[in-house]
Amino acid sequence: MRESYREELDDINHCLVELTNSVGSAMSTATTALLDADVALADLVIAGDAHIDAVRVSVDERCFTLLARQQPVATDLRAITTAMATVQDLERMGDLAQHIAKVARMRFPEPAVPQEVRPVFLEAGHVAESLVAKTGRVIAKRDVDAAMELEAEDDLMDKLHQQLFRELLSDDWPHGIESAIDITLLGRYYERFADHAVSVARRVVYLVTGERPIALAPSS
Amino acid sequence: MRESYREELDDINHCLVELTNSVGSAMSTATTALLDADVALADLVIAGDAHIDAVRVSVDERCFTLLARQQPVATDLRAITTAMATVQDLERMGDLAQHIAKVARMRFPEPAVPQEVRPVFLEAGHVAESLVAKTGRVIAKRDVDAAMELEAEDDLMDKLHQQLFRELLSDDWPHGIESAIDITLLGRYYERFADHAVSVARRVVYLVTGERPIALAPSS
Numbered sequence: 001m002r003e004s005y006r007e008e009l010d011d012i013n014h015c016l017v018e019l020t021n022s023v024g025s026a027m028s029t030a031t032t033a034l035l036d037a038d039v040a041l042a043d044l045v046i047a048g049d050a051h052i053d054a055v056r057v058s059v060d061e062r063c064f065t066l067l068a069r070q071q072p073v074a075t076d077l078r079a080i081t082t083a084m085a086t087v088q089d090l091e092r093m094g095d096l097a098q099h100i101a102k103v104a105r106m107r108f109p110e111p112a113v114p115q116e117v118r119p120v121f122l123e124a125g126h127v128a129e130s131l132v133a134k135t136g137r138v139i140a141k142r143d144v145d146a147a148m149e150l151e152a153e154d155d156l157m158d159k160l161h162q163q164l165f166r167e168l169l170s171d172d173w174p175h176g177i178e179s180a181i182d183i184t185l186l187g188r189y190y191e192r193f194a195d196h197a198v199s200v201a202r203r204v205v206y207l208v209t210g211e212r213p214i215a216l217a218p219s220s
Numbered sequence: 221m222r223e224s225y226r227e228e229l230d231d232i233n234h235c236l237v238e239l240t241n242s243v244g245s246a247m248s249t250a251t252t253a254l255l256d257a258d259v260a261l262a263d264l265v266i267a268g269d270a271h272i273d274a275v276r277v278s279v280d281e282r283c284f285t286l287l288a289r290q291q292p293v294a295t296d297l298r299a300i301t302t303a304m305a306t307v308q309d310l311e312r313m314g315d316l317a318q319h320i321a322k323v324a325r326m327r328f329p330e331p332a333v334p335q336e337v338r339p340v341f342l343e344a345g346h347v348a349e350s351l352v353a354k355t356g357r358v359i360a361k362r363d364v365d366a367a368m369e370l371e372a373e374d375d376l377m378d379k380l381h382q383q384l385f386r387e388l389l390s391d392d393w394p395h396g397i398e399s400a401i402d403i404t405l406l407g408r409y410y411e412r413f414a415d416h417a418v419s420v421a422r423r424v425v426y427l428v429t430g431e432r433p434i435a436l437a438p439s440s
Binding site for chain 1 (some may be wrong): 277284287288291293294297298301304305308385388389393397398400401404405408432
């Protein structure tokens with residue numbers, strides 16, 4: 001029984017890594033849908049969110065069953081409660097990718113992102129991709145160094161977010177209020193996506209080191 | 221030992237209800253700070269968030285200790301994992317109140333909310349207050365009816381959110397892009413606050429009825 005318990009714990013972790021990949025792929029596709037005004041890609045992300053939600057429910061149930069049947073203690077118990085919190089962040093990251101796809105869909109056939117801020121969203125997309133890849137490494141290998149790198153990339157995302165506001169507030173923003181609303185929300189979605197990645201990483205750092213980082217929840 | 225275990229579980233639930241009150245009070249104060257451009261109130265909310273974060277960490281640790289020492293099963297186990305997820309939503313609701321206070325602080329001495337949308341935010345503040353009160357009842361009494369009422373109020377919050385966009389997009393919005401950014405973000409904070417209340421309520425419904433509502437996580 002212990003053997004299969006360990007296998008189940010490993011398999012749950014494997015599911016989390018796969019879910020991270022799904023979320024990363026949703027975010028990359030959403031960014032492309034946004035920048036290319038590609039409604040087919042946007043629909044793919046929107047439809048794909050149900051799968052992410054289903055995996056989340058499944059991981060949650062499996063963790064609960066492990067807790068109920070095996071009554072783990074110490075590090076194993078912490079690993080399971082960490083997995084339960086992590087899957088919540090990952091599902092939310094999937095929601096945010098979906099929100100981005102929905103903005104692309106809403107403005108189709110027009111692009112939701114005007115030329116002036118295109119480079120910022122292109123860069124935000126790259127940062128998001130890199131963040132997700134590191135999140136996967138943090139979960140798979142309990143890699144504390146990758147967790148630290150991830151924090152640095154979150155700072156970069158915050159800078160991109162600030163840059164968006166500067167563009168919007170420059171004297172020659174010619175795209176009006178509706179576009180400003182879109183850009184404000186889109187910037188927020190990318191920023192929150194990064195925050196949730198940080199949250200996952202911090203929880204794994206706590207699991208590995210026993211030291212609780214200053215904030216465990218996404219705080220912005 | 222069983223006796224003190226039950227007491228501990230009850231006490232954790234009591235802490236969650238108190239935390240809900242703190243979050244409700246932060247949100248009410250933030251709304252007043254916003255509408256009255258009252259920087260002292262805004263600072264109160266901003267400073268008070270550390271307490272909410274601390275309670276969250278404490279509840280989390282206490283739940284973990286209960287799991288480790290008492291190895292509960294069935295409903296008790298579900299109650300503890302529910303508490304661990306709930307405290308995360310409540311902390312996030314506190315963050316959102318803090319974000320609202322920060323917008324009020326940033327624009328001080330000017331009001332962040334122009335006259336045209338003041339009634340919408342006044343109403344959003346009332347809905348948020350009512351939502352939090354119901355959330356407290358749902359947690360304290362496992363009141364499934366209150367959980368259902370709460371969903372209806374979340375719909376009302378969504379309508380207010382839509383109304384904000386209509387105001388921003390009306391031809392005579394005279395307050396420019398910066399104000400539109402503020403209003404967009406503020407609207408989002410109120411909406412997310414309501415979503416998290418719904419998320420708490422749905423989890424309690426699941427705990428009581430064993431039926432998983434369609435979505436357990438805030439989805440917008």
